[in-house]
Amino acid sequence: MGENIGNQLSAVEAELYDRQIRLWGIESQEKLRASNVLLIGIRALGSEIAKNILLSGINSLTILDDGVVTKEEQVKNFLLYPDSIGKKIADEVLLKGRALNPLVKIKVDTDSPASKDQSFFKKFTIIIATGIKTDLLLKIDKICRANNVKLIFGDVFGFFGYSVADFQEHNYFEDQVQLTGKGKKRKHDGEEKTTVKVQGTINYPELKKVIILPNTKQNADCIKKTKRRNDLFFLMLTLIEFRNKHNRHPLVSSKVEDIKSLQAIRKDVFELYQVDQSKSSLFDDLFEIIFDEVVPVCAILGGVIAQEAIKAVSHKEVPINNVFLFDPISYDGKEETIGA
CATH class of the missing domain: 3.40.50.720 (NAD(P)-binding Rossmann-like Domain)
Incomplete structure (x- = not known):
């Protein structure tokens, strides 16, 4: 590599x-x-x-x-x-x-x-x-x-x-400051600080378990089980699917047509993830500010x-x-x- x-x-x-x-x-x-x-x-x-x-x-x-x-x-x-x-x-x-x-x-x-x-x-x-x-x-x-x-x-x-x-399986380390004084509870009592290297591991899921879109054979059950998912996650999926369909960003020059397409995609995303359709009004406001870069x-x-x-x-x-x-x-x- x-x-x-x-x-x-x-x-x-x-x-x-x-x-x-x-x-x-x-x-x-x-x-x-x-x-x-x-x-x-x-x-x-x-x-x-x-x-x-x-x-x-x-x-x-x-x-x-x-x-x-x-x-x-x-x-x-x-x-x-x-x-x-x-x-x-x-x-x-x-x-x-x-x-x-x-x-x-x-x-x-x-x-x-x-x-x-x-x-x-x-x-x-x-x-x-x-x-x-x-x-x-x-x-x-x-x-x-x-x-x-x-x-x-x-x-x-x-x-x-x-x-x-x-x-993937990612190993990392970070520096953490620790107090070294024994039997002393307050900083002004003279405790000394030392920096130690702390190691950890994060196991990342493959992307096919993260980016799950409508009209595919992927199973979204593992994501649907999370009850309090950030609404912006569904906005992300809607825009990703828009790119898949149109191979571009939503454009101001085709704003009316693009918003209609986004609304149709949002409906499919909400159905897949069993999201309350009452959130649609929030997304309509967000659709006004997602054009170009x-x-x-x-x-x-x-x-x-x-x-x-x-x-x-x-x-x-x-x-x-x-x-x-x-x-x-x-x-x-x-x-x-x-x-x-």
């Missing part, structure tokens, strides 16, 4: 990454230094993920996207130039991407993600996916599980965003997804298990454990 390179940091790397080495330690930085990352999709969200991943100090980033730059995309994507319109988006982000961190190897691939076989996906340490349909996502997840490759995917729809991770939300989700990828590769700190939902009303994040 990945290229066989030495983990030891060079003097240049140690100087460049000095601040983050102080934050998460030399061992974690060396694991990042040895990692090879695949990013599927380099649109508004993907560009934010790429920025954070590149600055973290990985070994290599491969960008896979067969799209062409549109006028709308050029405005939203800070890695593009005004004259990029009409050109392959993966090629056009290369120059600014390399400028972010010249020490990271960046490769671009303008093939369709669906055209790639198992041998392509299995060589990476972690795969970060955006903007792909569920059937391809589940296919990639199966390959990842067979080859011990970690996977996280996510998308931004207007003011709403989410991520879902499958890090809102750049500030892409920046937030890009930071979250990159942070989780860094945790997965470095095995430092506790990652989200396993769904992150960005609330478009309160602008805060909600964590959900689905399918475990």
Whole structure:
């Protein structure tokens, strides 16, 4: 899995990454230094993920996207130039991407993600996916599980965003501060503090047990048993199914038709999960704010997804298990454990 390179940091790397080495330690930085990352999709969200991943100090980033730059995309994507319109988006982000961190190897691939076989996906340490349909996502997840490759995917729809991770059996460690003074109960009595490394394990379910949609043969019973599921989880499923049907985000230019499609999909999702149909009015309000990709939300989700990828590769700190939902009303994040 990945290229066989030495983990030891060079003097240049140690100087460049000095601040983050102080934050998460030399061992974690060396694991990042040895990692090879695949990013599927380099649109508004993907560009934010790429920025954070590149600055973290990985070994290599491969960008896979067969799209062409549109006028709308050029405005939203800070890695593009005004004259990029009409050109392959993966090629056009290369120059600014390399400028972010010249020490990271960046490769671009303008093939369709669906055209790639198992041998392509299995060589990476972690795969970060955006903007792909569920059937391809589940296919990639199966390959990842067979080859011990970690996977996280996510998308931004207007003011709403989410991520879902499958890090399989993930071992991590975190630093915890403990008091060492014996028989002393109060800090001002002179208790000393020490930092200890605490280890843990999270077992992630495969994605076919998390992303269960209407009109499939998948069994949703394990998720339906959870009585107090966050409503945003069902919004996520509705939007994922919209992409499966239309291969795009909902658009302002086709707002009336797209909302009708979303309402029909929501009805099927609610029936599958036996959700109270009275929640429909809430979703009608949310449907008004899920069009296109809102750049500030892409920046937030890009930071979250990159942070989780860094945790997965470095095995430092506790990652989200396993769904992150960005609330478009309160602008805060909600964590959900689905399918475990």
